[in-house]
Amino acid sequence: MTEPAERLVNLALFIAAAAGPVTADECRRRVEGYPESQDEPAFLRMFERDKDQLRAAGLAIEVDGDGYSLDTEATYRRPMTLSGGDAMMLRAVGAAMLGDESFPFREDLRLALAKLMTDAPDAPSPTVGALGADEIPAEQGAAVSQLADAADARKKVSFGYTNARGGTREHEVEPYGLFLRDGRWYLVARDPSVDGIRTYAVARMSSVATNPKAPRTADFDRPGGFEVRAWIALPFQYAASDAPRVLATLRLTGQAVRTVATLTAEQGMFLPAGPGVLTWRIMVTDPVALASWVVANGPGIELTAPPVALEAMRAGLAKVVDIHAG
Numbered sequence: 001m002t003e004p005a006e007r008l009v010n011l012a013l014f015i016a017a018a019a020g021p022v023t024a025d026e027c028r029r030r031v032e033g034y035p036e037s038q039d040e041p042a043f044l045r046m047f048e049r050d051k052d053q054l055r056a057a058g059l060a061i062e063v064d065g066d067g068y069s070l071d072t073e074a075t076y077r078r079p080m081t082l083s084g085g086d087a088m089m090l091r092a093v094g095a096a097m098l099g100d101e102s103f104p105f106r107e108d109l110r111l112a113l114a115k116l117m118t119d120a121p122d123a124p125s126p127t128v129g130a131l132g133a134d135e136i137p138a139e140q141g142a143a144v145s146q147l148a149d150a151a152d153a154r155k156k157v158s159f160g161y162t163n164a165r166g167g168t169r170e171h172e173v174e175p176y177g178l179f180l181r182d183g184r185w186y187l188v189a190r191d192p193s194v195d196g197i198r199t200y201a202v203a204r205m206s207s208v209a210t211n212p213k214a215p216r217t218a219d220f221d222r223p224g225g226f227e228v229r230a231w232i233a234l235p236f237q238y239a240a241s242d243a244p245r246v247l248a249t250l251r252l253t254g255q256a257v258r259t260v261a262t263l264t265a266e267q268g269m270f271l272p273a274g275p276g277v278l279t280w281r282i283m284v285t286d287p288v289a290l291a292s293w294v295v296a297n298g299p300g301i302e303l304t305a306p307p308v309a310l311e312a313m314r315a316g317l318a319k320v321v322d323i324h325a326g
Contacts, residue, residue: 007033012054012070021067056152143208144178144185150210151175154218157189160206168206173198174220177228188231190220199237233265234282236290245283248290249305252278256300263297288312 014031015022024047028034034043051061051068060074143159150157158172173189176197180186185202211219231237236248256263257278260270268282284290287309294303294313303309 004033007031008050008053011050012059015061015068016070016072018069021062021064021069023066024068027068140185140203143202143205146208146210147175147187147202148178151177153215154220154222155215156211156219157208158211159208161200162204162206171200173200176222176226178202179228179232186231188228199231227265231265233263234267234293236284236286236293245285246287246306246308248282248284248287248303248309250280250282250294251302251304252280252300253302254300256297263301284309291316 010031010033011027014027024044027047028043034046038046055061058075060071062069062071147157154174156172157175158170160168161171162168171191171193173187173191175187175189177188178185179188187200187202187205189198189200190196191198251273252260252263253276257276260278260280264270264280264282268280271279271281273279287306291303291309291313294301294309295316303313
């Protein structure tokens with residue numbers, strides 16, 4: 001029996017490769033994965049669900065009478081040619097993810113690599129060991145998969161959350177997206193109780209549950225222009241939602257001003273402070289992480305507040321000097 005993920009890949013490839021619109025009946029006959037014994041109503045329900053999932057994945061499927069086609073201009077898809085070295089590197093990285101129990105989309109990745117590597121027979125086999133997250137990998141992977149589905153469907157989720165101080169309380173949030181950093185998955189979500197967007201470490205969650213009411217109806221609207229990359233770039237925002245937030249002020253000059261959009265992910269407030277100088281103000285949840293970020297991303301970034309971040313940066317730099325002086 002063909003797995004659902006493989007059927008979706010087959011359907012996407014069939015519609016994309018067709019010279020013109022294809023009918024539902026053609027998809028049923030020519031796409032591997034639709035059971036021959038299935039009656040018409042059951043097939044149409046499955047076909048509609050498959051089209052919904054492909055659209056949610058970014059494929060712009062157009063309807064032309066009784067036919068379906070792919071709008072390649074509106075679909076997030078670009079022609080791509082891989083050199084032998086590129087193919088080997090991609091296969092190696094993919095193999096590592098396949099071996100990591102904390103990665104929740106291993107089956108989808110396996111199918112994607114199989115399709116992508118059909119013209120790269122010399123690529124290495126997936127024998128690379130697991131990357132390994134430091135918290136129960138299988139549980140983290142299952143939670144991420146559930147959270148990703150909830151974010152796609154725009155359904156609220158609830159979970160218990162243990163903060164860095166060991167306190168646990170229940171949360172109900174609107175999931176916007178997920179990202180992976182240093183072996184840990186993070187959820188970016190709006191917490192209605194504080195009317196703000198927060199970041200949660202998935203490994204600190206327990207009893208993740210998706211709102212079961214009206215499963216095909218969205219619970220919320222994601223803000224226009226929201227991008228998860230804005231949260232990946234700023235690790236000083238990763239603390240739990242109940243961590244105290246403080247205002248940080250930074251002075252940007254030179255290269256930092258020229259690359260300000262990328263550097264800051266366009267988060268916070270920017271104020272002119274003289275020719276070629278900007279003052280950046282942003283709320284942070286981890287001042288120590290902010291100090292590390294400033295050191296890692298300088299020069300052209302001067303931290304002026306809060307005092308706790310300044311002290312952390314001074315202490316860290318003093319330790320570096322002591323180590324190298326010795």
